[in-house]
Amino acid sequence: MRVLLAGGGSAGHTSPLLATADALRRLDPATEVTCLGTREGLEARLVPEAGLPLEIVPRVPLPRRPGPDLLRTPTRLRAARAAALAVVDRVRPDVVVGFGGYVSVPAYLAARRRGVPIVVHEGNAIPGVANRLGARMTRHVATSFPGTALPHAVCTGLPVRRLISTMDRAALREEALSAFGLRDDLPTLLVTGGSQGAARINAAVSGAAPALAAAGVQVLHVVGPKHDLDVASGEVPYVVRRYVDRMDLAYAAADAVLCRSGSNTVTEVSGVGLPAVYVPLPIGNGEQALNARPVVNAGGGLLVSDEALTAEWVAASVPGLLTDAARLREMGAAARGVIPLDADEKLARMVLDAGAASGGPGR
Secondary structure, eight states, X not given: OEEEEEXXXXXXXXXXXXXXXXXXXXXXTTOEEEEEEOSSSTHHHHHHHTTOOEEEOOOOOOOSSOSHHHHHHHHHHHHHHHHHHHHHXXXXXXXXXXXXXXXXXXXXXXXXXXXXXXXXXXOSSSOOHHHHXXXXXXXXXXXXXXXXXXXXXXXXXXXXXXXXXXXXXXXXXXXXXXXXXXXXXXXXXXXXXXXXXXXXXXXXXXXXXXXXXXXXXXXXXXXXXXXXXXXXXXXXXXXXXXXXXXXXXXXXXXXXXXXXXXXXXXXXXXXXXXXXXXXOOSSTTSHHHHHHHHHHHHTSEEEOOTXXXXXXXXXXXXXXXXXXXXXXXXXXXXXXXXXXXXXXXXXXHHHHHHHHTTTOTTO
16 A cells, blocks of 8 residues: 655654654555655655655645735645645555645645545644645544544544653663763753744743752753753753753653643653643644643643743742652653553554555555
8 A cells, every 4th residue: 555644844743744654564564655745844854764755845834814925825835736746646645644734735635636535633632724624625534632623533642653652761761861961869850842942941941940959850951953051060960952862761861841732742741651841832823732731631730831931930830849759650640641652553544444445546
């Protein structure tokens, strides 16, 4: 079977795409997977690194407000649709899978034009423009969170990497602490603003570094590839990294996480049983707050607005949490039971079923 996976631009689209590709090949090694992306997104690096072929279409931003970009969208979309049609004609997929974002709209339009079945996966609690369109073209719709308003939706969860979904935090902890130069007798706060980092989070936590150190809380702070941070690290370590390839080790070293609440972050952090302070990105349509809400309601995390996250708030609130081992255990157990970590295989089976029933051009 031939499968075309469309998604990219951010880790929120690229990571579940790669996890699904891996699951497809595990379930049926004969499956031929091709990815559709842009030259500008993370997929341009991550897809080839995963050993998958990447076809390119032009990037088409989907403005949410009136303006010059909105006027240029139809012309851009026609060019991207033509490029996607050329890919579909060349690859001849049995099924096209979209994960939302810039790439998915031309992929959906090309698939519909050629009569190829479509599978839609929506990563956020509130669906984006691309997947609202795609869901109107198919009955094969999967969501990461329950209650997402899309027709025919089945909640599968968000596909995440097997490196994360199968990890044993306790077994990895000694290796993880050693890898980052952290102590084994102190609680660890992992701080991350996502794949690009978050200036607000970086400033708030680094500003509270003296209070964290005074409480005996060590920090592993992933600031993002475009950010710099200079924090003195004394007897209580404050480790700064721009980027971490082995997030399984970062999670294994951590006792709690302070982070954004993109769907991938919420799924991974809660799935491995880590308590979290979620700080939703204050732009978009509010989906990040809704992503975290099921975990927070279950008692597995705290929700703090971007505006409220200051160095003073971190100093007043985080040390007490990190030094309360019983509370951390309770929150971790609550988080672990909220979001499933087998979404990669659930979605892969949906894709294989849709393709097998299609009698499409690749068969």
